[in-house]
Amino acid sequence: MRLLPYAPAAPPQVRANPSPSRKSRQPPCALPFPDALRAAAAAAAVSLSLLSGDAVGAWAVTERPPELCREEDASIKDEVRTKVVATNEQLVEEAWEVVNEGFLPDAGSRPWSQEMWMKKKQDILQSSIRSRSRAHDIIQKMLANLGDPYTRFLSPSEFSKMSKYDMTGIGLNLREIPDDNGSSKLMVLGLILDGPAHSAGVRQGDELLSINGTDVMGKSAFDVSTMLQGPKDTFVTIKVKHGNCGPVESMKVQRQLVARTPIFYRLEKKENEDSSVGYIHIKEFNAVAKKDLVSALRRLQNSGASYFVLDLRDNLGGLVQAGIEIAKLFLNKGDTVIYTTGRDRQVQNTIVAERGPLVTTPLMVCILW
Structure with a gap:
């Protein structure tokens, strides 16, 4: 890694x-x-797993001397802007290189080759990347193309949460299970005993149907886990189906991030x-x-x-x-x-x-x- x-x-x-x-x-x-x-x-x-930080480079700007002309001032700003853009592009390229050096061709559900991956890099870097959030979006889409559920990019905020707290904020882990319609459904793989979800009545094997009224059918377990996260002591409303043939129940669960x-x-x-x-x-x-x-x-x-x-x-x-x-x-x-x-x-x-x-x-x- x-x-x-x-x-x-x-x-x-x-x-x-x-x-x-x-x-x-x-x-x-x-x-x-x-x-x-x-x-x-x-x-x-x-x-x-790919990790990134918030920093895009520190730049010390001293007070402009009186004799410095406007053209020179503009050139300095352009130089700083160019360096920041290059940092975002470098982040994307570094993520590309990690996959290029270590990804196994049979790991994902889609065919992969170094030639195809090289073309992906060329297509991505044709235009400038002017913000860190845009770089994050590009990396996420680039990795999604692999079709591998275990290859993920964590933004700084996601990494911070996952390094301190449980995966969802309510004490459960999810897994994507293919359904009969060619899509996927989210099943509760495990729970923290006496955690918020367990205390509310969620059980292993339940299917998660919606979060705060939003249908989660077809969404990835990672994306849905992010939807479940939130500030400590706030509430999230989830709808689950108990077992394969059990009843559907809606429940309000208090997040517990400690x-x-x-x-x-x-x-x-x-x-x-x-x-x-x-x-x-x-x-x-x-x-x-x-x-x-x-x-x-x-x-x-x-x-x-x-x-x-x-x-x-x-x-x-x-x-x-x-x-x-x-x-x-x-x-x-x-x-x-x-x-x-x-x-x-x-x-x-x-x-x-x-x-x-x-x-x-x-x-x-x-x-x-």
Whole structure:
């Protein structure tokens, strides 16, 4: 994954599409570790995500000396304007290059080749791009042409929200499902337990029909998630269909943008034994997951946990970086957490653990299978 040079100062984080919907059955724990945790972290990854920042370049303008003529003043303004336009064009070109270097031809639903992609670049850059918002629009349309739902462009505001809060602002994740009419419908893939949507009566498998009276049929999950977002404590009215043949219900849901802890833990003592088990369930990889997991591990260890059970079943996915940082807590220094490769097999980006594990007691991991 390559990050654009205009990315925000905050560490890049990408909200991932969670795994396909599954029944809430609880399969047995799967070993060995750390392979299981690596797989969970990798499941949060997407094929490509493009990030951009707000800055278009800083220009210091000193007070004009009295002897400076009007023609010279105009030339200076033209030069500054040209540089700003070039920055917008460079942003678009950089996004184009990321796809050109790493996109896999079979990743999208439409045919792709470097020749076709080169023509797309030539067509786009024929005219000037005079605003950052226009550059963002061009990139979004350019990536939409790929037909790949996992290749996305995040504007600075979208990136800021997704790096801090849940995907929708009401605690649910959506997935596009093809329907019989050749279009697609939006199904609720997962919910945050006791989150706003869950408390209002939304359940996994429900179909989202409208938002504030606007029909969402045929819209992408990403676009609809943006429609659901809004200021904290404001309300959004959604209409859902419960299951395939259930009733249609309209409900008013209060947005809750504060990231809630996805970590639930307890200490369990085994009968007729002196040992204790520290049980930890991670419901999603959000912005506070690592911090709260570290706190849970330390508290359980101080309470006498002899070993740990890490439950990743029914995990909704989440931020790639959060999953990576959590995996590092259990790996030895230098161990590979995750690696990414593109079309060029000679180029591989590898992320490794920088220090030793936080705990060295035995660990079991429960995952979906």
